[in-house]
Amino acid sequence: xxxxxxxxxxxxxxxxxxxxxxxxxxxxxxxxxxxxxxxxxxxxxxxxxxxxxxxxxxxxxxxxxxxxxxxxxxxxxxxxxxxxxxxxxxxxxxxxxxxxxxxxxxxxxxxxxxxxxx
Amino acid sequence: xxxxxxxxxxxxxxxxxxxxxxxxxxxxxxxxxxxxxxxxxxxxxxxxxxxxxxxxxxxxxxxxxxxxxxxxxxxxxxxxxxxxxxxxxxxxxxxxxxxxxxxxxxxxx
Numbered sequence: 001x002x003x004x005x006x007x008x009x010x011x012x013x014x015x016x017x018x019x020x021x022x023x024x025x026x027x028x029x030x031x032x033x034x035x036x037x038x039x040x041x042x043x044x045x046x047x048x049x050x051x052x053x054x055x056x057x058x059x060x061x062x063x064x065x066x067x068x069x070x071x072x073x074x075x076x077x078x079x080x081x082x083x084x085x086x087x088x089x090x091x092x093x094x095x096x097x098x099x100x101x102x103x104x105x106x107x108x109x110x111x112x113x114x115x116x117x118x
Numbered sequence: 119x120x121x122x123x124x125x126x127x128x129x130x131x132x133x134x135x136x137x138x139x140x141x142x143x144x145x146x147x148x149x150x151x152x153x154x155x156x157x158x159x160x161x162x163x164x165x166x167x168x169x170x171x172x173x174x175x176x177x178x179x180x181x182x183x184x185x186x187x188x189x190x191x192x193x194x195x196x197x198x199x200x201x202x203x204x205x206x207x208x209x210x211x212x213x214x215x216x217x218x219x220x221x222x223x224x225x226x227x
Contacts, residue, residue, distance in 0.1 A: 042218070042219040043162070043217040045214055045215070045216075056214065091161055091162075106164055106167070107164075107215065109163065110161060111160070111161050112161050
């Protein structure tokens with residue numbers, strides 16, 4: 001079975017540009033998570049969805065970040081406008097949560113998108 | 119205090135050695151615990167869940183100490199391929215998974 005698929009794998013952009021990261025979760029999973037990883041802050045949860053509905057976006061750093069999940073097989077994380085401090089690796093993860101347990105189940109990660117904002 | 123704390127290491131050990139990592143957590147109500155492994159420039163992957171009674175998977179043993187609020191990972195007979203960053207994961211406040219910053223292990227021949 002295919003795992004979590006993220007695209008692009010690498011993105012280099014200039015400050016002020018819009019960046020869109022994409023994620024396809026594992027088929028049958030009902031929870032999806034977006035993380036950001038940096039050397040300084042480690043792995044941080046940005047937002048997660050249960051059954052395509054955003055449940056907790058308290059980790060989203062500011063209004064420049066937005067995430068959508070229009071259907072069970074696709075999600076996007078958008079940064080507009082991007083800034084150099086947004087440079088990081090962005091991971092998407094998915095899990096299957098019974099009874100809407102969401103975050104308490106094993107999460108499977110995509111390979112990540114390495115973002116560099118110049 | 120951070121929700122999950124780990125010694126960043128690095129732990130430099132020879133092949134065949136036994137090495138142990140600890141991880142402390144602050145949420146006494148946490149019910150789920152995991153160890154993930156992350157190779158350089160790769161995504162985190164589940165190594166093992168941590169059960170109340172402790173559990174073993176080959177050369178790897180995980181333990182939970184609720185009274186002292188820490189979990190541990192023991193690796194016996196270390197292999198070169200065990201070199202990686204080991205992430206402690208705990209259910210944090212708000213019922214979300216919280217990842218520790220990771221412990222770097224380097225196994226040398």
